[in-house]
Amino acid sequence: MTKPAILVARSIFPEVLQKLRRHFEVESNDGDQPLSREQLISKLQGKAGAFTTGGERIDAGLLKACPQLRICANMAVGFNNFDLPAMTAAKVLGTNTPDVLTETTADFGFALLMATARRMTESEHFLRAGQWKKWAYDMFAGAEVHGSTLGILGMGRIGQGIARRGAHGFGMKVIYHNRSRLAPQLEKECGATYVGKEQLLREADHLVLVLPYSKESHHAIGAAELAQMKPTATLVNIARGGIVDDAALAKALREKRIAAAGLDVFEGEPQVHPDLLTVPNVVLTPHIASATIKTRLAMANLAADNLVAFLTQGRPLTPLNPEALG
Numbered sequence: 001m002t003k004p005a006i007l008v009a010r011s012i013f014p015e016v017l018q019k020l021r022r023h024f025e026v027e028s029n030d031g032d033q034p035l036s037r038e039q040l041i042s043k044l045q046g047k048a049g050a051f052t053t054g055g056e057r058i059d060a061g062l063l064k065a066c067p068q069l070r071i072c073a074n075m076a077v078g079f080n081n082f083d084l085p086a087m088t089a090a091k092v093l094g095t096n097t098p099d100v101l102t103e104t105t106a107d108f109g110f111a112l113l114m115a116t117a118r119r120m121t122e123s124e125h126f127l128r129a130g131q132w133k134k135w136a137y138d139m140f141a142g143a144e145v146h147g148s149t150l151g152i153l154g155m156g157r158i159g160q161g162i163a164r165r166g167a168h169g170f171g172m173k174v175i176y177h178n179r180s181r182l183a184p185q186l187e188k189e190c191g192a193t194y195v196g197k198e199q200l201l202r203e204a205d206h207l208v209l210v211l212p213y214s215k216e217s218h219h220a221i222g223a224a225e226l227a228q229m230k231p232t233a234t235l236v237n238i239a240r241g242g243i244v245d246d247a248a249l250a251k252a253l254r255e256k257r258i259a260a261a262g263l264d265v266f267e268g269e270p271q272v273h274p275d276l277l278t279v280p281n282v283v284l285t286p287h288i289a290s291a292t293i294k295t296r297l298a299m300a301n302l303a304a305d306n307l308v309a310f311l312t313q314g315r316p317l318t319p320l321n322p323e324a325l326g
């Protein structure tokens, strides 16, 4: 029997590629550059499946040009690169990689919060530049983490992981805002209290963004929201670029309207807004919140297993739009 053909859109772990080759005719992009849209469409011709990594836009135009496509398996929990209604209409299944990255990403969110509050990269640059000549009582004095108020916008699995770390590890008062309120028992386990968005902005000493990106969450944090935050507050974004208006944030940081920011994601990444590169009170990382070897391997395996389970047995593991199967 001929094996189904799939495209692996970005270079991935060799052992995962090997597993895929046991089940499929695999074309893989092993270069270090992403495929352009034209290349993606051309390479998807005749393919039943695509292994995507979050940067490949799958929309009605692409689906129309690739009629044999049946599944796109994203190696990411976020799936804002998928136009899910268009995929459902074209009977193309989308899958993502939930759960396997939750704790690792929550760890990173907390690390970024701490690095930001305690000015770790700013002070390291100072030291490396040979500027550390004397002690000063206020040298790189940052914001307290333990016992402070942690605000979380978006309370899915990763948000809950951050809440638990804050409440149980650091004795923080945890407040959150989400589209829907958690069940009382889960709120209790997370040590978190539901508040309106305005109260969240007003009261958080540290505000962590963990909500999915959509038209509704575009620029959920812009100039108006930043103006409502405490001047001593820090903002951490491990969700998606586009949730924060980066130009407005750079201005707020420069004018010290908020104290500091920690950003792992950017509008238009891998490009970073030039103004963010020149303000000192920001910690910048290149979208690595899920990047431990163990977690990235688990994500790659889950994406691959979705392709295998669906294309060989018709049963995906973590489908996003099961209604596409009819």
Ligand code: 8YV
Binding pocket: 053, 054, 075, 076, 077, 078, 079, 101, 287, 288, 289, 290, 291
């Ligand atoms: C990934 C992510 O690193 O899972 C997500 O949604 O943003 C990250 O964990 C990224 O999408 C590459 O796969």
